[in-house]
Amino acid sequence: MELDKKQKESLFDALLTYAVKENAINEINEMPTEEQIKEDMSFSAAFESKMQGLIKRRRNKRILKSTYKYGKKVAVFVSIIVSLGFGTLMTAEAVQNAVISTVVEWYEDHNGFIFKNTSSKSDEEILNEAKIKLPSYIPEGFELSESEDYDSFKLYLYKNKEGINLVFNAAVVTDKNETFIDNEYTDYEIIEINGNEVYLFSGKGRDYDYASVIWTEGNIKYEIDSWIGVIEVIRIAKSLD
Amino acid sequence: MIFYLSLIDNQEDKDKFEYIYTNFRHTMLYEAKYILRDEDMAEDAVHEAFIKIIKNISKISTENRNRLRSLLVLIVKQKSIDMIRKNEKEETDYVENIEKIQDENEEIHDEVLDKVLSIHGVRHMMGIIAELEDAYKIPLELKLFHEYSNKEIAEILDLSEGHVRIRIFRARQQIIKKYEQENE
Incomplete structure (x- = not known):
């Protein structure tokens, strides 16, 4: 039976579709598995920091009651630059150690923190010198549930039996790092912890037990968030060594 | 972000x-x-x-x-x-050729079809597809394997719909040509 042009095309296209699918599956099966790849390569701290903003926001999203609408956000916008020598709050040692400039952007429903390393050192030097401090105090009942643990980036998620999350995150800032904190249901103040200027966001209303602290020390940015109240979060922050 | x-x-x-x-x-x-x-x-x-x-x-x-x-x-x-x-710069002929492709599907000759339908036809075609340039292979896979529309592919690849259409057209054209060259 002689096929016309249209029939030939249909037949060819059906086989082409099948061959493309088979080829795609073959190619993906020929790649090493994700687990095998993980053993050989890892992401840099800069990448993890950049991405952790996304993850952290989703993990802690319970505090957000509505979806962001970008257009509305820019209603209130203030930038404060906290740079070297800002600090009546800071000790002389902390001033000397401050190498990260912090730009805080206030929007209607969130704060953006942009940390930029101002030192003239190379990424390698910064990474070699920086040593992330870890909390020596974790409230009773919390156990480590998930973690990303690298020399220059640490993200620990603790959980208790009630399902409350406690997130500790620290990252060496070699270049730039951005973090966003919801402020729609929080009050904001600057406090001092261990000689560092610390941004404290404490929940209000139904989220009264939420607290988040964020600060820099040397080349490192730290964040702690949980629904365990301000006092406990500050206690954890103070325990870093 | x-x-x-x-x-x-x-x-x-x-x-x-x-x-x-x-x-x-x-x-x-x-x-x-x-x-x-x-x-x-x-x-x-x-x-x-x-x-x-x-x-x-x-x-x-x-x-x-x-x-x-x-x-x-x-x-x-x-x-x-x-x-x-x-x-x-993106190849300029993409834009120039967008309008031309509408009715220009390559005639599929009997020899090509016979070869495609032969016992190892599909495996052979898979080999040809594997060798395609990524610029053509990626839209083709998104279309035929992942079943996205041209508009969706355009959004994923940051291309215009016209570019997507022409890349898929060219991919198909290259596969047919490869068969024809083998017959020569």
Whole structure:
């Protein structure tokens, strides 16, 4: 039976579709598995920091009651630059150690923190010198549930039996790092912890037990968030060594 | 970044994104490194790919792990290629030829069809597809394997719909030509 042009095309296209699918599956099966790849390569701290903003926001999203609408956000916008020598709050040692400039952007429903390393050192030097401090105090009942643990980036998620999350995150800032904190249901103040200027966001209303602290020390940015109240979060922050 | 986050507006999509990030980011880095041969650029390509994924998260299915992995590889591959081509001008003849392709499907000769229908026809065609340039292969796979529309492919690849149409057309054309050359 002689096929016309249209029939030939249909037949060819059906086989082409099948061959493309088979080829795609073959190619993906020929790649090493994700687990095998993980053993050989890892992401840099800069990448993890950049991405952790996304993850952290989703993990802690319970505090957000509505979806962001970008257009509305820019209603209130203030930038404060906290740079070297800002600090009546800071000790002389902390001033000397401050190498990260912090730009805080206030929007209607969130704060953006942009940390930029101002030192003239190379990424390698910064990474070699920086040593992330870890909390020596974790409230009773919390156990480590998930973690990303690298020399220059640490993200620990603790959980208790009630399902409350406690997130500790620290990252060496070699270049730039951005973090966003919801402020729609929080009050904001600057406090001092261990000689560092610390941004404290404490929940209000139904989220009264939420607290988040964020600060820099040397080349490192730290964040702690949980629904365990301000006092406990500050206690954890103070325990870093 | 915050702008793209704002596009994830339901819990299901957020969970989907987290699943993709947790389970496939190393595969994406592997592919980007393979193309770019540079760690920093590879990470940038993966980051760009994640932004693209966020924008298209509602169109991405996580039901089939292999299929999802294939899609993520295609997205990061395209981002890596984009980085290489960043300063190169897109081939101008794409635009010039967009209108021409409407009724110009290559005539499929009997010899070609016989070969495709032969006992090893599909396997042979898979070999030809594997050898296609990524510029053609990626849209072709997105269309025929992942079953996206030209409009959706255009959004994923940052191309116009016209470019997508012409790339898929060219992919098909190249496959047919390859068969014809073998018969010569």
